[in-house]
Amino acid sequence: xxxxxxxxxxxxxxxxxxxxxxxxxxxxxxxxxxxxxxxxxxxxxxxxxxxxxxxxxxxxxxxxxxxxxxxxxxxxxxxxxxxxxxxxxxxxxxxxxxxxxxxxxxxxx
Amino acid sequence: xxxxxxxxxxxxxxxxxxxxxxxxxxxxxxxxxxxxxxxxxxxxxxxxxxxxxxxxxxxxxxxxxxxxxxxxxxxxxxxxxxxxxxxxxxxxxxxxxxxxxxxxxxxxx
DNA sequence: CTCAGCTATTCAGTGTTGCTAGATACCGGT
DNA sequence: ACCGGTATCTAGCAACACTGAATAGCTGAG
Numbered sequence: 008x009x010x011x012x013x014x015x016x017x018x019x020x021x022x023x024x025x026x027x028x029x030x031x032x033x034x035x036x037x038x039x040x041x042x043x044x045x046x047x048x049x050x051x052x053x054x055x056x057x058x059x060x061x062x063x064x065x066x067x068x069x070x071x072x073x074x075x076x077x078x079x080x081x082x083x084x085x086x087x088x089x090x091x092x093x094x095x096x097x098x099x100x101x102x103x104x105x106x107x108x109x110x111x112x113x114x115x116x
Numbered sequence: 117x118x119x120x121x122x123x124x125x126x127x128x129x130x131x132x133x134x135x136x137x138x139x140x141x142x143x144x145x146x147x148x149x150x151x152x153x154x155x156x157x158x159x160x161x162x163x164x165x166x167x168x169x170x171x172x173x174x175x176x177x178x179x180x181x182x183x184x185x186x187x188x189x190x191x192x193x194x195x196x197x198x199x200x201x202x203x204x205x206x207x208x209x210x211x212x213x214x215x216x217x218x219x220x221x222x223x224x225x
Numbered sequence: 226c227t228c229a230g231c232t233a234t235t236c237a238g239t240g241t242t243g244c245t246a247g248a249t250a251c252c253g254g255t
Numbered sequence: 256a257c258c259g260g261t262a263t264c265t266a267g268c269a270a271c272a273c274t275g276a277a278t279a280g281c282t283g284a285g
Contacts, residue, residue, distance in 0.1 A: 011127065011209045014241065017271050018123025019213065026220040036233050045216055051273050056234060058272085078232035079280045098221065100120045104128065105214060107154055111135040112207065123270065126242045145262050160244050165263060167243085187261035188251045228285085235278075242271085249264075255257085 012049075020050075022097040024058055025086060028068060029094055032085035035059055059084055067093050121158075129159075131206040133167055134195060137177060138203055141194035144168055168193055176202050 027038060039055045059082070062068050067090035073081045086094065136147060148164045168191070171177050176199035180192045195203065 009205075009209075010241085011206060012212070013272060014127030014130075015209060015213055017126040017242075018120065019217070020272075021123075023217065023220060026217075030223060034233080046212065047216075049273090051275095052233095053235080053274080053276095054272050057236090060235090061271090075232070075280085077281060079234065079278090081233070096118075097120060100118075100124060101217065103121070103155065104124055107156075108128070108132065108135075108210065111132060114139060119270085122243060126271075129243075143262080158244090160246095161262095162245080162247095162264075163243050166265090169264085170242090184251085184261075186252065188249090188263065190262070226285100228283105230282090230284105232281075233279080236276085237274100239274075240272095243269090245266100245268075247265085249262100251261080253258105253260090 012047075016050075019101070020054070021058060021062065022094065022101065024055070025062065025067065025090060025094045025097065028084055028086040029091065032071075032083050034073075034081040034083045036081070062090070065093075066090075121156075125159075128210070129163070130167060130171065131203065131210065133164070134171065134176065134199060134203045134206065137193055137195040138200065141180075141192050143182075143190040143192045145190070171199070175199075 023042075024038060027033060027041065033041075035056050038059075039050065039052055042050050042055070059068070063070055063084070067087065068084045069087050071083045071085070073083050075081050132151075133147060136142060136150065142150075144165050147168075148159060148161055151159050151164070168177070172179055172193070176196065177193045178196050180194070182190045182192050184190050
């Protein structure tokens, strides 16, 4: 996809990853692969890792190092209480945005 | 509102403004006031002007200087053919994003 | 044994975007 | 003359996703 999606992902990608982690724990490589599967064809490898470090430093996730049979150890992330709170706020903000845009879409055509 | 909305607006604010202009021509001050009215309480004055200049330079809008009775002349922007095309692509990208997020929201709870 | 290929993470540098904060300018009323 | 409302512009800043490369562990082919 193009530049449009890249810019739109700013702010939402974080929510997307948190939402994924709210269902189950996961590690970077896994998340990236899943996103590509879902059609986010051009999400860069590095982007997810940087994002994970960011949300870790903000205390939204807990981390556990787990050895892998197929390569270097995995850093498995799981959403903690603060993360869940933040995710809820994310959904509220997202709802606000979608409502406004839905109105615009209908009004404009 | 907070930082969340600020980051989420990146990429979408442009689409929002284009969507507004698809309904009627408008100038910066007017657009800012309208957005504040719609609940985007903290969209900065300068942000809209910078955005308008950007989309003008990309050739998505036409501009006309119109004298005002109440102050300096207005720069009235209107969406052109290229802008409409770009707006449609924006809606497609937006739909893609909302679908993925809707899935995540349902799956996660 | 070595090398390619998959798994898995990290990092420096870049571009785009919205915000902050202030300047500039035109006009009417006090 | 001054202030407030209208209207636009600008420089500097912070956050975020992308690029491109490096590092590291494991397995199977040659």
